[in-house]
Amino acid sequence: MVWALALILSLTSMVEESSESEKSYYKREKWCNKLFIEDRFFSYTLKELRLLTLILAESALETIPKNLWRHPAVKRYSKKHRKPPQLIVLDRSYHHAAMRTLSESDKRGRPDIVHFVLLEALGSPLNKERLLQVYVHTLNNHVISVKPETRLPRNYSRFVGLMEQLFKLGRAPPNGKALLKLESKTLSQLLSEINPTYVVGFSTAGAPYTIEEVTSRLSNEEKPVVIIGGFPHGHFSAVTLQLVDKLVHIDSEMLEASTVTSRVIYEYECAISLPMKRLKR
Protein backbone atom coordinates (compact mmCIF):
# COMPACT_ATOMS: atom_id res chain seq x y z
CA MET A 1 0.00 0.00 0.00
CA VAL A 2 2.80 2.36 1.02
CA TRP A 3 4.71 1.21 -2.04
CA ALA A 4 1.72 1.96 -4.33
CA LEU A 5 1.31 5.39 -2.77
CA ALA A 6 5.00 6.16 -3.34
CA LEU A 7 4.64 5.12 -6.99
CA ILE A 8 1.60 7.37 -7.50
CA LEU A 9 3.43 10.30 -5.88
CA SER A 10 6.54 9.84 -8.01
CA LEU A 11 4.44 9.54 -11.20
CA THR A 12 2.62 12.76 -10.31
CA SER A 13 5.89 14.58 -9.75
CA MET A 14 7.20 13.28 -13.11
CA VAL A 15 4.10 14.61 -14.83
CA GLU A 16 4.56 17.92 -13.05
CA GLU A 17 8.24 17.93 -13.97
CA SER A 18 7.49 17.19 -17.59
CA SER A 19 4.80 19.84 -17.78
CA GLU A 20 7.26 22.22 -16.15
CA SER A 21 9.95 21.37 -18.72
CA GLU A 22 7.31 21.55 -21.47
CA LYS A 23 6.41 25.03 -20.24
CA SER A 24 10.04 26.10 -20.22
CA TYR A 25 10.44 24.50 -23.65
CA TYR A 26 7.59 26.60 -25.03
CA LYS A 27 8.94 29.63 -23.22
CA ARG A 28 12.33 29.05 -24.83
CA GLU A 29 10.77 28.49 -28.24
CA LYS A 30 8.75 31.69 -27.93
CA TRP A 31 11.91 33.49 -26.98
CA CYS A 32 13.77 31.95 -29.94
CA ASN A 33 10.93 32.93 -32.26
CA LYS A 34 11.11 36.45 -30.93
CA LEU A 35 14.83 36.52 -31.55
CA PHE A 36 14.24 35.03 -34.98
CA ILE A 37 11.65 37.66 -35.81
CA GLU A 38 13.87 40.40 -34.45
CA ASP A 39 16.77 39.06 -36.45
CA ARG A 40 14.62 39.07 -39.59
CA PHE A 41 13.45 42.55 -38.76
CA PHE A 42 17.09 43.55 -38.42
CA SER A 43 17.90 41.92 -41.76
CA TYR A 44 15.12 43.71 -43.54
CA THR A 45 15.78 47.11 -42.17
CA LEU A 46 19.47 47.68 -41.56
CA LYS A 47 20.88 45.30 -44.13
CA GLU A 48 18.26 45.84 -46.82
CA LEU A 49 19.82 48.72 -48.63
CA ARG A 50 23.38 47.51 -48.64
CA LEU A 51 24.42 47.41 -52.24
CA LEU A 52 27.06 44.87 -53.18
CA THR A 53 29.56 46.09 -55.74
CA LEU A 54 31.16 43.44 -57.91
CA ILE A 55 34.24 44.29 -59.92
CA LEU A 56 35.50 41.85 -62.50
CA ALA A 57 39.11 43.01 -62.51
CA GLU A 58 41.98 42.82 -65.01
CA SER A 59 39.50 41.26 -67.42
CA ALA A 60 40.76 39.70 -70.64
CA LEU A 61 38.72 42.07 -72.81
CA GLU A 62 40.36 44.45 -75.32
CA THR A 63 40.49 45.28 -79.01
CA ILE A 64 43.38 43.80 -81.05
CA PRO A 65 46.52 45.68 -79.96
CA LYS A 66 48.41 47.73 -82.58
CA ASN A 67 51.48 45.47 -82.67
CA LEU A 68 49.29 42.61 -83.98
CA TRP A 69 47.46 44.53 -86.74
CA ARG A 70 49.90 43.40 -89.44
CA HIS A 71 50.01 39.77 -88.35
CA PRO A 72 48.79 37.54 -91.25
CA ALA A 73 46.22 35.75 -89.05
CA VAL A 74 44.75 39.10 -87.94
CA LYS A 75 44.76 40.50 -91.50
CA ARG A 76 42.91 37.40 -92.73
CA TYR A 77 40.33 37.67 -89.93
CA SER A 78 39.90 41.41 -90.54
CA LYS A 79 39.32 40.88 -94.27
CA LYS A 80 36.87 38.04 -93.70
CA HIS A 81 34.80 40.06 -91.21
CA ARG A 82 35.21 43.35 -93.11
CA LYS A 83 36.29 45.23 -89.99
CA PRO A 84 39.55 47.06 -89.28
CA PRO A 85 41.67 45.25 -86.61
CA GLN A 86 41.38 48.18 -84.20
CA LEU A 87 37.62 47.56 -84.02
CA ILE A 88 37.88 43.80 -83.43
CA VAL A 89 37.85 42.27 -79.96
CA LEU A 90 40.89 40.07 -79.27
CA ASP A 91 39.81 36.45 -78.89
CA ARG A 92 42.21 33.57 -78.33
CA SER A 93 39.90 31.17 -80.19
CA TYR A 94 40.55 33.11 -83.43
CA HIS A 95 43.81 35.01 -82.84
CA HIS A 96 45.87 32.40 -81.02
CA ALA A 97 48.72 32.37 -83.57
CA ALA A 98 49.05 36.16 -83.47
CA MET A 99 48.91 36.26 -79.65
CA ARG A 100 52.08 34.18 -79.18
CA THR A 101 54.30 37.29 -79.19
CA LEU A 102 52.03 39.30 -76.89
CA SER A 103 53.16 40.23 -73.37
CA GLU A 104 51.08 38.60 -70.60
CA SER A 105 49.51 36.54 -73.38
CA ASP A 106 48.13 33.96 -70.92
CA LYS A 107 45.94 36.58 -69.27
CA ARG A 108 44.46 38.01 -72.48
CA GLY A 109 41.91 37.41 -75.24
CA ARG A 110 39.05 35.79 -73.26
CA PRO A 111 35.90 37.92 -73.68
CA ASP A 112 33.84 34.78 -72.98
CA ILE A 113 34.82 35.07 -69.27
CA VAL A 114 33.24 38.54 -69.13
CA HIS A 115 30.17 37.27 -71.01
CA PHE A 116 29.55 34.38 -68.58
CA VAL A 117 30.13 36.48 -65.46
CA LEU A 118 27.80 39.24 -66.64
CA LEU A 119 25.03 36.77 -67.50
CA GLU A 120 25.34 35.21 -64.03
CA ALA A 121 25.38 38.54 -62.23
CA LEU A 122 22.66 40.32 -64.18
CA GLY A 123 20.25 37.38 -63.93
CA SER A 124 20.58 37.09 -60.15
CA PRO A 125 17.75 37.96 -57.73
CA LEU A 126 20.20 40.36 -56.03
CA ASN A 127 20.47 42.32 -59.27
CA LYS A 128 16.70 42.17 -59.85
CA GLU A 129 16.36 43.83 -56.41
CA ARG A 130 18.81 46.51 -57.60
CA LEU A 131 21.19 45.53 -54.79
CA LEU A 132 24.09 44.72 -57.12
CA GLN A 133 26.33 47.07 -59.08
CA VAL A 134 28.69 45.48 -61.60
CA TYR A 135 31.82 46.95 -63.17
CA VAL A 136 34.18 45.32 -65.63
CA HIS A 137 37.73 46.57 -65.29
CA THR A 138 40.07 45.46 -68.09
CA LEU A 139 43.78 44.65 -68.22
CA ASN A 140 44.31 47.87 -70.22
CA ASN A 141 42.55 50.00 -67.64
CA HIS A 142 39.16 50.51 -69.15
CA VAL A 143 36.09 50.33 -66.93
CA ILE A 144 32.66 49.30 -68.16
CA SER A 145 29.81 50.41 -65.90
CA VAL A 146 26.85 48.09 -66.27
CA LYS A 147 23.36 49.28 -65.47
CA PRO A 148 21.40 46.60 -63.57
CA GLU A 149 18.53 46.65 -66.09
CA THR A 150 20.88 45.71 -68.96
CA ARG A 151 19.77 42.64 -70.91
CA LEU A 152 22.80 41.15 -72.59
CA PRO A 153 22.66 38.97 -75.68
CA ARG A 154 23.06 35.31 -74.67
CA ASN A 155 24.60 34.57 -78.04
CA TYR A 156 28.40 34.90 -77.83
CA SER A 157 28.95 36.45 -81.30
CA ARG A 158 26.30 39.06 -80.59
CA PHE A 159 27.93 39.79 -77.20
CA VAL A 160 31.32 40.31 -78.90
CA GLY A 161 29.62 42.59 -81.46
CA LEU A 162 28.19 44.61 -78.58
CA MET A 163 31.64 44.91 -76.95
CA GLU A 164 33.11 46.10 -80.28
CA GLN A 165 30.41 48.76 -80.50
CA LEU A 166 31.22 49.75 -76.91
CA PHE A 167 34.95 50.15 -77.65
CA LYS A 168 34.07 52.21 -80.72
CA LEU A 169 31.40 54.51 -79.27
CA GLY A 170 32.09 54.36 -75.52
CA ARG A 171 28.48 53.52 -74.83
CA ALA A 172 25.66 51.14 -75.71
CA PRO A 173 23.09 51.53 -77.03
CA PRO A 174 24.37 54.38 -79.24
CA ASN A 175 21.31 56.55 -78.42
CA GLY A 176 19.02 56.97 -75.44
CA LYS A 177 19.92 55.85 -71.93
CA ALA A 178 23.42 54.32 -71.79
CA LEU A 179 23.16 50.83 -70.29
CA LEU A 180 26.86 50.13 -70.78
CA LYS A 181 29.44 52.89 -70.52
CA LEU A 182 33.15 52.46 -71.23
CA GLU A 183 35.73 54.85 -69.84
CA SER A 184 39.52 54.95 -69.51
CA LYS A 185 39.95 54.34 -65.78
CA THR A 186 42.27 52.43 -63.46
CA LEU A 187 40.99 50.11 -60.75
CA SER A 188 42.36 52.49 -58.17
CA GLN A 189 40.38 55.41 -59.66
CA LEU A 190 37.23 53.30 -59.74
CA LEU A 191 37.64 52.33 -56.08
CA SER A 192 38.23 55.96 -55.08
CA GLU A 193 34.90 56.84 -56.68
CA ILE A 194 33.09 53.97 -54.95
CA ASN A 195 34.77 54.72 -51.61
CA PRO A 196 34.20 51.20 -50.18
CA THR A 197 34.27 50.29 -46.50
CA TYR A 198 35.67 46.81 -47.19
CA VAL A 199 37.19 45.20 -50.28
CA VAL A 200 37.50 41.43 -50.63
CA GLY A 201 39.63 39.99 -53.44
CA PHE A 202 39.09 36.41 -54.58
CA SER A 203 42.16 34.44 -55.59
CA THR A 204 43.58 30.95 -55.12
CA ALA A 205 46.54 32.75 -53.52
CA GLY A 206 44.32 34.14 -50.72
CA ALA A 207 43.70 32.89 -47.18
CA PRO A 208 41.16 30.04 -46.78
CA TYR A 209 37.62 31.10 -45.82
CA THR A 210 34.21 29.56 -46.48
CA ILE A 211 32.06 31.63 -48.77
CA GLU A 212 29.50 31.97 -45.92
CA GLU A 213 32.16 33.54 -43.67
CA VAL A 214 33.12 36.01 -46.38
CA THR A 215 29.57 37.06 -47.31
CA SER A 216 28.48 37.31 -43.68
CA ARG A 217 31.25 39.86 -43.10
CA LEU A 218 30.41 41.67 -46.35
CA SER A 219 26.73 41.93 -45.40
CA ASN A 220 27.63 43.87 -42.26
CA GLU A 221 29.58 46.47 -44.21
CA GLU A 222 28.25 49.82 -45.36
CA LYS A 223 29.78 49.67 -48.86
CA PRO A 224 31.13 46.19 -49.55
CA VAL A 225 33.11 45.50 -52.72
CA VAL A 226 34.20 42.14 -54.14
CA ILE A 227 36.89 41.76 -56.76
CA ILE A 228 37.03 38.67 -58.97
CA GLY A 229 39.62 38.12 -61.67
CA GLY A 230 38.30 38.28 -65.24
CA PHE A 231 41.30 36.44 -66.68
CA PRO A 232 41.96 32.73 -67.38
CA HIS A 233 45.45 32.19 -65.92
CA GLY A 234 47.93 33.96 -63.67
CA HIS A 235 47.25 36.14 -60.65
CA PHE A 236 46.24 39.70 -59.78
CA SER A 237 48.93 42.33 -60.34
CA ALA A 238 50.72 43.89 -57.36
CA VAL A 239 48.73 47.11 -58.02
CA THR A 240 45.41 45.27 -57.60
CA LEU A 241 46.61 43.38 -54.52
CA GLN A 242 47.41 46.68 -52.80
CA LEU A 243 43.77 47.75 -53.20
CA VAL A 244 42.14 44.84 -51.37
CA ASP A 245 41.60 44.59 -47.62
CA LYS A 246 41.40 40.82 -47.61
CA LEU A 247 42.44 38.23 -50.21
CA VAL A 248 40.56 34.95 -49.85
CA HIS A 249 40.31 31.56 -51.45
CA ILE A 250 37.03 29.68 -51.10
CA ASP A 251 37.96 26.31 -52.54
CA SER A 252 41.06 24.13 -52.69
CA GLU A 253 40.89 24.18 -56.51
CA MET A 254 40.83 26.94 -59.07
CA LEU A 255 37.24 27.67 -60.14
CA GLU A 256 35.77 29.51 -63.12
CA ALA A 257 35.23 33.22 -62.49
CA SER A 258 31.50 32.71 -63.26
CA THR A 259 31.25 29.96 -60.62
CA VAL A 260 32.84 32.20 -57.99
CA THR A 261 30.52 35.04 -59.06
CA SER A 262 27.36 32.97 -58.69
CA ARG A 263 28.44 31.66 -55.27
CA VAL A 264 29.33 35.09 -53.92
CA ILE A 265 26.04 36.55 -55.09
CA TYR A 266 23.88 33.69 -53.78
CA GLU A 267 25.58 33.60 -50.38
CA TYR A 268 25.32 37.36 -50.08
CA GLU A 269 21.60 37.07 -50.88
CA CYS A 270 21.28 34.51 -48.04
CA ALA A 271 23.27 36.73 -45.67
CA ILE A 272 20.73 39.52 -46.17
CA SER A 273 17.77 37.05 -46.06
CA LEU A 274 16.78 37.91 -49.59
CA PRO A 275 15.44 34.47 -50.67
CA MET A 276 12.93 34.44 -47.76
CA LYS A 277 11.89 38.02 -48.38
CA ARG A 278 11.21 37.36 -52.06
CA LEU A 279 9.24 34.17 -51.32
CA LYS A 280 6.99 36.10 -48.95
CA ARG A 281 5.82 38.52 -51.64
Ligand SMILES: C[S@@+](CC[C@H](N)C(=O)[O-])C[C@H]1O[C@@H](n2cnc3c(N)ncnc32)[C@H](O)[C@@H]1O
Ligand atom coordinates in the same frame (compact mmCIF):
# COMPACT_ATOMS: atom_id res chain seq x y z
C1 LIG B 1 40.10 31.24 -63.71
S1 LIG B 1 40.46 32.10 -62.26
C2 LIG B 1 41.98 32.91 -62.58
C3 LIG B 1 43.11 32.05 -62.23
C4 LIG B 1 44.02 32.46 -61.10
N1 LIG B 1 45.25 31.70 -61.31
C5 LIG B 1 43.59 32.14 -59.69
O1 LIG B 1 43.99 31.13 -59.22
O2 LIG B 1 42.88 32.95 -59.03
C6 LIG B 1 39.38 33.46 -62.33
C7 LIG B 1 39.09 34.11 -61.03
O3 LIG B 1 38.21 33.30 -60.27
C8 LIG B 1 38.46 33.49 -58.88
N2 LIG B 1 38.81 32.18 -58.31
C9 LIG B 1 39.04 31.02 -58.97
N3 LIG B 1 39.23 30.03 -58.11
C10 LIG B 1 39.13 30.55 -56.88
C11 LIG B 1 39.20 30.02 -55.56
N4 LIG B 1 39.46 28.75 -55.35
N5 LIG B 1 39.03 30.85 -54.51
C12 LIG B 1 38.78 32.16 -54.71
N6 LIG B 1 38.68 32.72 -55.93
C13 LIG B 1 38.85 31.93 -57.00
C14 LIG B 1 39.58 34.48 -58.76
O4 LIG B 1 39.07 35.77 -58.60
C15 LIG B 1 40.26 34.35 -60.11
O5 LIG B 1 40.96 35.50 -60.44
